[in-house]
Structures are given as C-alpha cells and as structure tokens.
Amino acid sequence: MRIKKPVFKLDLLRVTKLSAASLAVLAGLATTGHARDNQAETDRTIPMQMLISLEDQKIDVYRGTELLSSSPISSGRPGNSTPTGVFSILEKRRKHFSNIYNNAPMPFMQRLTWSGIALHQGKLPGYPASHGCIRMPHTFAKDLFGMTDRGMHVVVTNAKAVPELIRHEILPQPLSFGTEVASLSKKMIEADPALRGSLVTASIQPDAIAPAPVNKNFDKPLRMIVTLKKPESETHTLQRLLNQMGFKAGYADGVAGRKTRAAISLFQEGADLPVTGKITDGLMREVYAAAGYEKPQNATLRIRRKFKDIYEAPVTLIDADNPLGTQVFTALDFKPGSTSVEWMAVSAEGEAHGTPRNALDRLQMPPKVRRDLSEMLTPGSSLIITDRSFARNTGLGTDFVVITR
Numbered sequence: 001m002r003i004k005k006p007v008f009k010l011d012l013l014r015v016t017k018l019s020a021a022s023l024a025v026l027a028g029l030a031t032t033g034h035a036r037d038n039q040a041e042t043d044r045t046i047p048m049q050m051l052i053s054l055e056d057q058k059i060d061v062y063r064g065t066e067l068l069s070s071s072p073i074s075s076g077r078p079g080n081s082t083p084t085g086v087f088s089i090l091e092k093r094r095k096h097f098s099n100i101y102n103n104a105p106m107p108f109m110q111r112l113t114w115s116g117i118a119l120h121q122g123k124l125p126g127y128p129a130s131h132g133c134i135r136m137p138h139t140f141a142k143d144l145f146g147m148t149d150r151g152m153h154v155v156v157t158n159a160k161a162v163p164e165l166i167r168h169e170i171l172p173q174p175l176s177f178g179t180e181v182a183s184l185s186k187k188m189i190e191a192d193p194a195l196r197g198s199l200v201t202a203s204i205q206p207d208a209i210a211p212a213p214v215n216k217n218f219d220k221p222l223r224m225i226v227t228l229k230k231p232e233s234e235t236h237t238l239q240r241l242l243n244q245m246g247f248k249a250g251y252a253d254g255v256a257g258r259k260t261r262a263a264i265s266l267f268q269e270g271a272d273l274p275v276t277g278k279i280t281d282g283l284m285r286e287v288y289a290a291a292g293y294e295k296p297q298n299a300t301l302r303i304r305r306k307f308k309d310i311y312e313a314p315v316t317l318i319d320a321d322n323p324l325g326t327q328v329f330t331a332l333d334f335k336p337g338s339t340s341v342e343w344m345a346v347s348a349e350g351e352a353h354g355t356p357r358n359a360l361d362r363l364q365m366p367p368k369v370r371r372d373l374s375e376m377l378t379p380g381s382s383l384i385i386t387d388r389s390f391a392r393n394t395g396l397g398t399d400f401v402v403i404t405r
Contacts, residue, residue, distance in 0.1 A: 045333045047221070047380035049153045050119075051346065052134060053160040054082060057127070059136065061144065064332050065163045065344050071140040074124045076132040083132075086328055086348055086384055087112040087154045088223070088399040092145065096120070106133070108145040112154055113401065119144070119154070151221065151307070151399060153382060155328060155348050158405075163330075166345040168360040171329060171383070174338050175374035218336055221380035223304045224373075225400040226363060228320055228387055231298065235260070238279060241291040242267060301369065303376070307397050311372065316364040317385075324362070324387040325353030326402050331381045341377070349404050359385040 046064045053060075054075050061068045076082035089110050096109035098116075106120040121142070122135030129135075134156075136144065155161060233254040242249035242263045250259030261277040268275045271286055287293075298320055303311035317324065326348040334341040345356035363385060365373075386402050 045379060047152075047330055047332065048147065049155065049163065049330065049346070050148075051161050051163070052154065052156045053158070054084065054128070054156065055158050056160055058160070059134070060160075060162075061147070062163055065165055069140070069143075071136055072124055072126075074122065074126075074130055074135040075128045076130050077128045080131045081128070082130070082134060082156060083113075083117065083403050084156045084158055084348075084405040085401065085403040086326060087117075087156065087401055089148055089150050089152045089154065090114065090398055092148070092150065094145065107138075108136075108141040110145065110148060114398070151223070153328065153330070155346055157348055157350070159350055161346050161348065161350075163344045163346045164356075166329065166343055166356055166360075168343075168357065170360050170363050170365065171343045172331075172370065172373040172377045172381075173340050174334055174377045175371065215336065215378070217305060217376075218378050220305050221378055221382065222376060223399045224301060224381065224383040225402075226299055226301050226315060226317065226383070226385045227389070228299050228317060229296075234284060235279065237293075238264075238284065238287060241287050241293055245291055299363075301365070302400070304399060307399060311376070313366070313369045313372070315366070315369065317387075318362040318364065320387075323354050324359050324385060325349040325351075325355075326384065326386040326388060326404055327354070327356040327359040329356065329360075329383040329385075331377060331379060333379045341379070348402070354387075 048068075049062050051060045051062065052058070052073065052075075057073055057075065058070060059073050060070045089112065091109075091111040093109045094107065096106045096118075098104040098106055106118065106122070108119075108121050110119040112118055117132050117134075119134045119136060119141070121138050122130065122133070124135055124137060235256050236252050236254040238256075239249040239252040239254070239260055242260075243252065245267075247263035247267050248259065249263035250257060256264075256279060264279065264283065265275050265277040267273075267287065267290075268277075268283070271290070273283070273286065288295075297314040297316040299315050299317045301311075301313050301315045302309065328346045328348055329343050330346075332342045332344065347354075347356055384400060384402060388402055388404060
C-alpha cells in the first residue's frame with residue numbers, strides 16, 4: 001500500500017503579508033538591538049573606579065561618575081589596618097591561597113600591593129576584622145571580579161569620597177595624531193625653509209591633507225603622577241656653580257667649609273662685591289647671574305603605560321610649601337580623532353588637605369609637555385597630583401602607588 005505524501009499549498013499573498021510585517025518587526029528589533037549594543041559598548045569604554053571608605057566599611061563601584069553598585073566590606077583590624085591611598089589592580093586570581101596567613105583561602109582575589117593587600121571574598125562580621133585585606137561578600141566579589149581589569153584604580157579613604165566632573169585648562173585634551181597640512185602649494189613649501197624642514201615629503205603631498213597615523217596604544221590608559229622634587233640646598237647649589245666657574249669651592253656637600261668660604265671671597269673680589277666670604281641672598285643672585293643659572297622646576301611628571309615607564313618631564317607646583325593633598329583625575333571616554341574629553345576628580349584625602357581644583361590651579365607645565373600629553377592621551381588615563389612620596393611599592397610591575405596613611 002502506497003502512502004501519499006501530504007501536499008502543502010502556500011497562500012503566497014498571506015506569506016507575502018506576513019513576511020512584510022515580520023520584516024518590519026525584525027527590523028525594529030535589529031535597530032533596537034543595535035542601539036542597545038552600541039550603548040553597552042559605550043558604557044564598557046567609560047572607565048571604572050572603586051572607592052572604599054574605611055569609616056563606612058563600604059565599597060562603591062563607579063563607571064565614570066555613575067554609581068554601579070555598593071557593598072559592605074571588612075577591612076584590616078587594629079594592628080593590621082588597611083592602608084589608605086591610591087592603588088591599582090596588579091593581579092587577579094579566582095582561586096588564591098595566602099602565602100602569609102596559613103594558606104587561608106582568598107577567592108576572587110584582586111591584588112593591590114605585592115606586600116599582602118588585596119580585595120577578596122571573605123567573612124563580614126560587621127567591623128574591621130582582616131589582616132589588612134578588604135573582604136567582600138561572595139556574590140559581590142564574584143560579580144566584581146568579572147567586571148574589572150588589571151590596572152583599574154582603587155582609592156581607599158577614611159571618609160567617603162565621591163567622584164565629580166571637573167573642567168580645567170591644565171587637564172590634557174586629546175590631539176589628533178599627526179599634523180594636518182591643508183592646501184599648501186609646492187611653491188609655498190619650497191619658499192619656506194621652516195616648512196621644508198618640518199614636512200616629510202614621503203607622507204605629505206602638496207595641495208593635500210596628510211593622513212593622521214593610528215595611535216596603536218589608544219586602548220591602553222596612561223598612569224600619570226606629579227610629585228615634588230626634593231629641593232637641592234642653597235649651599236649645595238652655590239658650591240656646584242662656583243666649581244663650574246673655576247672657583248674651587250670643594251666637594252659639593254652642602255657644608256660651607258673653608259674652601260667654600262675662600263671661593264666665595266674670590267668670587268666677591270672679582271665681582272667688585274664686599275669680600276665677606278658669607279652666603280647671602282645678594283651673593284646667590286650674583287652667582288646665579290654669572291653662571292647663567294635658572295632655578296629648576298620643583299616637580300616631576302612621570303608616566304607609565306602597562307606598568308612600564310614611558311615618559312618623564314619637569315613641571316612646577318606653585319606654593320609648594322602649602323598642602324596639596326592627593327587628587328586623582330581620570331579622563332572619560334573619547335573616540336580616535338576627538339579633540340575634547342571630560343575629566344572626573346576624586347580627593348583621596350578629603351578637602352581638608354586640599355581640593356582637586358586648587359591642585360590644578362597650582363600646576364604649571366611647559367608648552368611642549370602639554371602637547372606631548374595631548375598626543376599620548378587615551379581614554380581612561382589618570383593623573384595623580386600629590387605632595388606625598390610615591391616611592392613605596394612602585395617598582396616596575398606596578399602603577400604609581402600613593403600611601404596616604
């Protein structure tokens with residue numbers, strides 16, 4: 001017995017109508033999905049930052065200035081208190097055991113220092129109880145572990161800190177990579193030696209716009225810090241300059257001994273000054289002028305990328321004797337070719353030690369340094385301005401760590 005296969009007849013008109021309606025719905029869903037994906041992608045590129053308050057025993061996670069989530073914590077107990085300051089995530093391990101405290105488990109560990117301070121899952125009794133680490137509840141620690149990357153900033157403060165948007169002319173703004181040259185004729189270039197010397201003929205053609213090269217490090221945030229230099233003593237500077245001019249002031253040790261006093265007297269005699277052999281403000285001005293010496297800038301800007309030093313330059317902090325505190329500035333998201341970016345600020349020591357705006361008001365950079373920063377700037381880059389030392393825990397393999405307590 002043969003069984004006939006069923007024959008399906010299609011109503012082409014109905015299919016056509018359904019297809020049109022379906023396509024309209026699908027198109028709407030695709031558009032919505034695409035917009036949602038774009039928004040999600042934009043959200044992911046905005047830098048994250050963790051702010052931890054020891055007084056409140058709380059951690060706040062921000063994306064830009066938007067609070068994403070919060071959780072209670074348990075920080076270091078008395079005698080093993082958690083240090084305050086500016087840190088970054090150095091290492092991440094889902095399963096980790098302490099090599100200091102009897103192989104104690106530290107799930108979802110995110111290391112802040114190589115000396116034993118980390119974020120991890122742990123018990124929360126409602127008060128500081130750890131050996132210095134920052135304990136978090138299981139679900140929060142697991143979720144946070146999946147959101148963070150190495151190099152992300154973690155700011156630990158006593159009182160609660162909140163990021164805020166800030167605008168200031170000293171904060172770097174992105175500069176298009178490369179120099180655009182528009183409508184330069186061959187005759188104009190040949191007539192101007194400066195143009196001939198500055199243009200690379202292999203890449204720039206007359207009557208054209210030079211293509212801007214791609215910044216291959218655009219996805220790698222910079223870590224910048226400005227700290228005060230240890231000032232050279234006036235006597236040390238005087239000895240060094242007198243020796244440079246041939247007055248034989250002895251070893252430049254900052255002690256005005258017999259040779260230094262004799263060199264001062266010889267200089268005074270040759271400059272038709274009263275011969276006293278003493279160091280005075282007037283003497284220092286005369287020596288500076290004779291040696292062509294200008295006081296150096298009193299601070300240093302250092303930059304790391306991916307935990308490696310890439311740049312250093314002298315800068316100036318005005319009123320260096322007054323407190324600055326520790327201020328953290330972070331560039332938000334921008335696209336290649338953008339010429340502006342918003343910044344946010346966090347005061348890591350509270351405004352009693354100085355405000356972010358005051359720190360920016362007191363920072364001065366040479367034009368070349370400002371241009372260098374604009375060309376190097378990438379999304380999520382940060383700038384720390386502090387009057388504290390950053391020498392602790394900041395060898396290669398870390399970002400710049402500033403301990404505020």
